[in-house]
Amino acid sequence: SKTQLLIKKKILITAGPTYEAIDPVRFIGNHSSGKMGFDIALAAAENGAEVILVSGPSSLSISHPNVRLIRVQTAVEMFDACDSVFDSVDVLVGAAAVADYRPKHVADEKIKKDADSFVIELEKNPDILATLGNKKKEQFIVGFALETTNEIEHAKQKIVKKNLDLIVLNSLKDEGAGFGKPTNKVTFITKNFDIESMPLKTKEAVASDIVNKIIEHYA
Ligand code: C5P
Numbered sequence: 001s002k003t004q005l006l007i008k009k010k011i012l013i014t015a016g017p018t019y020e021a022i023d024p025v026r027f028i029g030n031h032s033s034g035k036m037g038f039d040i041a042l043a044a045a046e047n048g049a050e051v052i053l054v055s056g057p058s059s060l061s062i063s064h065p066n067v068r069l070i071r072v073q074t075a076v077e078m079f080d081a082c083d084s085v086f087d088s089v090d091v092l093v094g095a096a097a098v099a100d101y102r103p104k105h106v107a108d109e110k111i112k113k114d115a116d117s118f119v120i121e122l123e124k125n126p127d128i129l130a131t132l133g134n135k136k137k138e139q140f141i142v143g144f145a146l147e148t149t150n151e152i153e154h155a156k157q158k159i160v161k162k163n164l165d166l167i168v169l170n171s172l173k174d175e176g177a178g179f180g181k182p183t184n185k186v187t188f189i190t191k192n193f194d195i196e197s198m199p200l201k202t203k204e205a206v207a208s209d210i211v212n213k214i215i216e217h218y219a
Contacts, residue, residue: 002046002047002048003047003048003215004047004048005047005048005215005218005219006044006047006048006049006211006214006215006218007047007048007049008048008050009048009049009050009090009091009214009218010049010050010051010052010088010089010090010091011041011044011049011050011051011052011089011090011091011092011093011214012051012052012054012082012085012086012089012091012092012093013037013040013041013044013051013052013053013054013092013093013095014037014054014055014078014082014093014094014095014096014098014128015032015034015036015037015038015040015041015053015054015055015056015058015095015096016032016033016034016037016055016056016057016058016060016096016097017029017030017031017032017034017056017057017058017096017097017099018056018057018072018073018074018075018077018078018096018097018098018099018125019056019057019073019074019099020074020075020099020101020102020103020125021073021074021102021103021106022103022106022107022111022120023106023107023108023109023110023111024107024108024109024110025110026110026111028099028101028102028103029057029099030097030099032056032058032096032097033058033059033060034055034056034058034059034060035060035182035203036095036144036184036203036206036207037053037055037093037095037096038053038055038058038060038062039203039204039206039207040093040095040207040210040211041053041062041064041067042062042064042067042207043204043207043208043210043211044066044211044214045064045065045066045067046064047211047215048066049066049091050066051064051066051067051068052067052068052070052085052089053067053068053069053070054070054072054078054081054082054096055069055070055071055072055096056071056072056073056074056078056096056097056098057071057073074099074102074125075098075099075102075125075126075128076102076125076126078096078098078128079125079126079128079131082128082132083131083132086132086135086139087137089139090138090139090140091139091140091141091142091214092129092132092133092136092139092140092141092142093141093142093210094128094129094141094142094143094144095144096128098125098127098128099125100124100125101122101123101124101125102122102123102125103120103121103122103123104121104122104123105121127162129141129143129162129164130161130162130163133162133163133164134162134163136163140165140166140214140217141162141163141164141165141166142164142165142166142167142168142210142213142214143158143159143162143164143166143167143168144167144168144169144170145158145167145168145169145170146169146170147169147171151169151171151187152169152187152189152195155167155169155187155189156189156193159189159191159193164191165190165191165217166188166189166190166191166213167188167189168186168187168188168206168210169186169187169188169189170184170185170186171185171187182202182203183200183201183202183203184200184201184202184203184206185198185199185200185201186198186206186209188209188213
């Protein structure tokens with residue numbers, strides 16, 4: 001039923017959370033399920049694209065001949081996996097909820113609960129989208145933004161800072177949207193700051209809208 005309008009296009013997609021180790025059994029993570037990224041991967045593959053899906057820990061799986069799934073744990077691993085293929089791809093979609101910080105030191109042994117208080121020093125993770133966006137050549141780059149205040153303004157700043165072509169803004173204020181939900185309500189903002197607000201849709205339908213934006217770019 002799908003068109004093959006993305007045939008010969010190579011698409012790199014990040015998905016899911018990252019887990020940043022504290023000690024051998026503990027980590028800092030987040031509630032991302034990976035569903036948005038996996039749905040985009042499937043929609044792109046069904047349109048003939050060759051997809052590399054780099055996912056943090058997720059219970060989801062994907063089975064399509066056009067999709068290569070690379071599973072990673074940390075932001076640094078996700079960055080390395082993306083960086084090593086970036087020059088060869090046409091499109092990058094950053095749908096992962098990457099941890100902004102990681103513990104500066106990872107304990108070799110499980111940390112004991114002896115102390116009454118305990119501080120974990122954090123250091124900044126690489127911004128995958130910003131790093132790759134700022135060295136892009138012809139690539140079409142799509143990012144996500146989840147904001148709670150001044151959403152449009154912050155999303156526009158993100159387009160500039162990360163050198164994106166399109167940003168998909170999720171509002172936390174919208175009922176049914178976001179983490180762990182099957183639906184999303186998004187606003188598309190292009191690099192020219194054209195704004196298009198979409199109604200509440202399933203994540204599959206949002207994925208299909210995003211893939212259609214990629215198709216339109218090449219039309
Ligand atoms: O800066 P912020 O985290 O709000 O930007 C969100 C966008 O940037 C998402 O597309 C996310 O996948 C990407 N991102 C990234 N690497 C990071 C942080 C965010 O690729 N370290």
